[in-house]
Amino acid sequence: MKVKVGVFGAARGLNMINVMSQHPDAELVAICDKYEPLLERSRKAVGEKGGKLTCYTDFESFFHHDMDAVVLANYANEHALFAARLLRSGRHVISEVLPVETLAQAVDLVEAVEASGKIYAYAENYCYFMATQEMKYLYRQGEIGEFMHGEGEYVHDCESIWPDITYGEKNHWRNNMYSTFYCTHSMGPLVTITGTRPVRVVGFETPPVENMMRNGYKGGTSGMILAQMSNGATVKSLHGNLKREPGSIWYSIYGRKGMMESDRWGEGVNRIHVFREGDQLTGHDVSYSPRRRFAAKLAYMSEGHGGGDFYTMHFFLEKILGRPDGQESIDVYQALDMGLPGPLAYRSILGDNVPIEVPDFRDKGIREKYRNDHLSTSPATPAEYRLPNCSFPAPEIPDSTYDEVRRIWLEKQNMKPV
Ligand SMILES: NC(=O)c1ccc[n+]([C@@H]2O[C@H](COP(=O)([O-])OP(=O)(O)OC[C@H]3O[C@@H](n4cnc5c(N)ncnc54)[C@H](O)[C@@H]3O)[C@@H](O)[C@H]2O)c1
Numbered sequence: 001m002k003v004k005v006g007v008f009g010a011a012r013g014l015n016m017i018n019v020m021s022q023h024p025d026a027e028l029v030a031i032c033d034k035y036e037p038l039l040e041r042s043r044k045a046v047g048e049k050g051g052k053l054t055c056y057t058d059f060e061s062f063f064h065h066d067m068d069a070v071v072l073a074n075y076a077n078e079h080a081l082f083a084a085r086l087l088r089s090g091r092h093v094i095s096e097v098l099p100v101e102t103l104a105q106a107v108d109l110v111e112a113v114e115a116s117g118k119i120y121a122y123a124e125n126y127c128y129f130m131a132t133q134e135m136k137y138l139y140r141q142g143e144i145g146e147f148m149h150g151e152g153e154y155v156h157d158c159e160s161i162w163p164d165i166t167y168g169e170k171n172h173w174r175n176n177m178y179s180t181f182y183c184t185h186s187m188g189p190l191v192t193i194t195g196t197r198p199v200r201v202v203g204f205e206t207p208p209v210e211n212m213m214r215n216g217y218k219g220g221t222s223g224m225i226l227a228q229m230s231n232g233a234t235v236k237s238l239h240g241n242l243k244r245e246p247g248s249i250w251y252s253i254y255g256r257k258g259m260m261e262s263d264r265w266g267e268g269v270n271r272i273h274v275f276r277e278g279d280q281l282t283g284h285d286v287s288y289s290p291r292r293r294f295a296a297k298l299a300y301m302s303e304g305h306g307g308g309d310f311y312t313m314h315f316f317l318e319k320i321l322g323r324p325d326g327q328e329s330i331d332v333y334q335a336l337d338m339g340l341p342g343p344l345a346y347r348s349i350l351g352d353n354v355p356i357e358v359p360d361f362r363d364k365g366i367r368e369k370y371r372n373d374h375l376s377t378s379p380a381t382p383a384e385y386r387l388p389n390c391s392f393p394a395p396e397i398p399d400s401t402y403d404e405v406r407r408i409w410l411e412k413q414n415m416k417p418v
Pocket of ligand 1: 008009010011012013032033034035038057058059073074075076077096097098123124125165166305
């Protein structure tokens, strides 16, 4: 049986469209994006491989298409709203990052998953790099002993691509997010490798910088989350627009008898270094490029994000089909373990860095407290729940800035027709 799949959002969504249109267990049937050139681009990409699909510009029409599962690659702050609705309509859902915008959405999402009995998967592709998959394997084998401290970094200076990814839209989620929102690329792998969850977070941010304000971004430049994990380990998760080329995607895990980390420069997440304490306390260390442990032959179909883009989709399909490798897919509770530190660390930042408890929504008893918690920086948020974009004096960005970014984007479009 093939799973009939639809993809919502065809910008980043093109990667998923590529995987799903080639995967032997999937039949890509429909896609939706209000921006028609992206539909054309996808239709062409799928057509070249002999496939056909129905394209929609309007979500309501897409929603009624006959499909078993939907990939959400729409706006990062709107995933949960669409996910809950699709789950309740009997579809399996896989969501791009981030899982939720608000705590209230988190409660609703968990309840939609539980009530529907359908599969929810979180497409945190950074959990499926060669390095992060291997570190999970080694950790679960007990190679470095119990988790003591971990660090995750996703430093990506997006200044040069900001016009391409925000198109000069004043209300685009990227322009209105706060420093710690986009936290799961750095936090997620630490959760997935060790199986622990953050129980308490403290946040810090750096001030807005001129080069990002010139592009329309109002938030702090980088966000740092410090967390205490469920087993007592400590974590530092750092992400943002700091200056570094190439960007830093880096993970390090200390255990009671050793440590392991990905490569900081050279091969990055394609290599790991491992230290294991020896019996005589002399120790030994190794460094190697891990091999794929899952579906290696199929994985060559998509090298996007070091193979991570393939595995998010593959494990989702495996889970729907009830196969054992489906357990590698990230469920809704773990998605929230990775995602809730973002909004909660921001409350810590706004509250002079006070520690904030991270609720575990596996426990039904604590959901009530958050059911009407709509706090957010999004412009669509009602005034009573609206948070400032930054803990430093908020930059005033004139509309002319967005006009200029849009002009740059349009100029690039003409140079590179989609
Ligand atoms: N995991 C990764 O490595 C990675 C990389 C880039 C982006 N992302 C995620 O992918 C998602 C999409 O990001 P993006 O870079 O494509 O930019 P984006 O958020 O600007 O694009 C979203 C796309 O969805 C479409 N869309 C949104 N709402 C719609 C609606 N109601 N009806 C029709 N179309 C709609 C938009 O037209 C746009 O093309 C985000 O959640 C982002 O966090 C993840």
